[in-house]
Amino acid sequence: MKIFPFALLLSLPLILNGCNTMLSSTADEVSNSKSAKPTEYIVQPGDVLTISVWKEKDLQGDVSVRPDGGLNFPLVGDIMASGKTVEELRKDIAAKLGKFVPDPVVTVIVKQSLGYQIFVIGKVNKPGAFPAVRNIDVMQALSMAGGPTPFASLNNIKILRRVNGEQKAISFKYSKVEKGVDLNQNIVLQGGDVVVVP
Template sequence: MAWKDAPLRRSHAAAAALLLLGLTLALPGCVSAEVRQRRVEARQRAEELLKAPPAEPAPYVLQPGDEIAVRFFYNPELDQHLTLRPDGRFSLPLIGEVSAAGKTPEALAQELASRYEPYLRAIDVSVNVERFASQVVYVGGQVRNPGVVPLTPGMTALQAVLAAGGGVDTAEMRQVVVLRDNGDGSAGFLMLDLKSGLRNLTAFADPPLQPKDIVFVPMSAVAEAGQFVRQYINELLPLAKSFNITYQFGSLGLQ
């Protein structure tokens, strides 16, 4: 009986092997057209962004960790040097708690003048930022050292990825995504081909990053396909496991 079952087992194992080989070869091909279309759209979007006239820089708004000086021209005894707490607030004599995060220094000065009006005859308040909180971006995905990267003036996505140790072998450097908080509860994104940038820096669209941007390096389609095949074998093909099918992405055999 065991001898009769052997050919049937071999045929099942061979069928499983052919199925997995088909998946291995087909998956990259299935995504290639979509990947190419994404690259074209990303390149067009980046070119449009670079061609657009430079926007006026937005006024700086205070954030937790900023060190500020509050000065009262007619009442210097009330002058304060403060650091905004993690909740974006600080405390002043007479008026107590003040919420500062998200406001410009000028707007905060006007608010303080209004709140001190019941206590002072002459009011002239100024708010100056003495030291800015650390400016950072976040780099994640298929990089060697994902995490927080200090933002230097003019830093681009490519520079941020390199500061995070560069991409690992499974990184898809042609589809790096930059996510940005628009400040109104929505987020914008830009897809960049950093692999082309490494080849030709002069013709490379890589706009400067802004504080708290997120740079995400995805896994390549080849790596995703290999991961899928391994998962398929381990979870969905107990027959393959029972016949000890060995696999490597790009090659498949029977033992």
């Protein structure tokens, strides 16, 4: 009986070292998650972009992305913008301007993200269109819509998304996500997505 406390005392540094290792690995995971690059903004029809070329006063101004996803800019002409990140669009514009302006320094800024809207319809307290100024997942969208009504069929929610001109439906079971199960259902919504709560 007297040996046990002594053995415990000898093993105490090992236990404490194990705790420190666990704490440091958890801290590493947190710091890694914080340093992860956030999803880049995808340009949508209806967005207003500010495009400027350094030292070229005639090549700057606000441009709206048309419903077909294109935009028009001096010397560049018509260019597809929708579906591209801001950086991809900036590179495309710079490449086209390179024929007329040596080494153009192009800046593209999203002035208004009017095109990035999500829609929540059906049995929610505040159905409607919601501008998405940041990444919004399904649960957040339901919260923005005031939450489901008492008669909503929570395990039959659908997200309607148009991909390459074709509409597809993505299933969402609220009760599973609410319990912390099958969380990959809680996808980040894209501009134009419609959350249907039957």
